[in-house]
Amino acid sequence: MTPNTNPPTGRTAHSAVGVALIDGVPLVREGLSALVHRTPGLRWVGAAESPSVGLRLCERLRPDVVLVDSGLDPRGQLSHLLAANRDLGVVLMVDEARRTTQYVAGAVTGGVRGVVLRTAQPPQLVKAIQSVCQPDGRYVDAALTVNLTAPVAGPLRPNGARQPLSQREHQVLQLIADGLENQAIANVLFVSVETVRTHVKSILRKLASRDRTHAVAVAFRSGVLTLDGAAHRSRPGVN
Known part of the structure; x- marks a missing residue:
């Protein structure tokens, strides 16, 4: 030591x-x-x-x-x-x-x-x-970014299907995993902080998570987020 x-x-x-x-x-x-x-x-x-x-x-x-x-x-x-x-x-x-x-x-x-x-x-x-x-x-x-192009699972609907994250929610989740806070995410996506907060709330609901960190942990554990050395990032500006 x-x-x-x-x-x-x-x-x-x-x-x-x-x-x-x-x-x-x-x-x-x-x-x-x-x-x-x-x-x-x-x-x-x-x-x-x-x-x-x-x-x-x-x-x-x-x-x-x-x-x-x-x-x-x-x-x-x-x-x-x-x-x-x-x-x-x-x-x-x-x-x-x-x-x-x-x-x-x-x-x-x-x-x-x-x-x-x-x-x-x-x-x-x-x-x-x-x-x-x-x-x-x-x-x-950033070298351990996740692939957001794969289907994203959410809570089960009554018919057994899973509620997916939207493409914008994919982007927000990716940026959360990169360690960005709401204001930084808003700057990257050219949206308001309130819009980011709305997306975060939706992500937490769909992943049945108690907070942002838990959402990332759940996403990794469930396969929603997967490590990929050639991971493709969704481009900002796409709804």
Whole structure:
């Protein structure tokens, strides 16, 4: 374990975000440490080379965000344990071996707030860290976008058929999965925030979800959202 020598302190609204890493590769640990040190608003807490050491690091130093290598968490147990702490934002770095719908859906359902590729570029890592430390914040790597061209299932109608999402609802759900808030979605789709809110309410109803994060988790688990390296995005402006 390579912790920061500074004692842990509770984060206020204006203090730096404490970042930790659980990864078995020294070069990755050193690289993320350097990235955090040179990024304003971030504070390096420390790194661990194994799950057991990582758990102890998080318990003792209380980071705000912890990044976890999926290679050290093949069954998702470590990230689920960490995500049980509601004050800790967990970002899972997914390698190619675990770039599957089942693995990512399990992570999201288990409380992981951020999912990025292990090969993500520094700006993406910084954005993921900054996103998941916000209240109800989450981040999905653009490289793990979902295919919205497949039929989307909704609640069963009385005749047994499923109520599908509209194409616009597809787009909104995609952007929610990308980590965008309502105003940002409105800007992308050139619609009002109130229109976005209406679409979100419809998505939650059709997917029988309690909130936005739950909707994405349900969509992954049910196959509504599937990982596809060549995923096609619906074009904004199409109703």
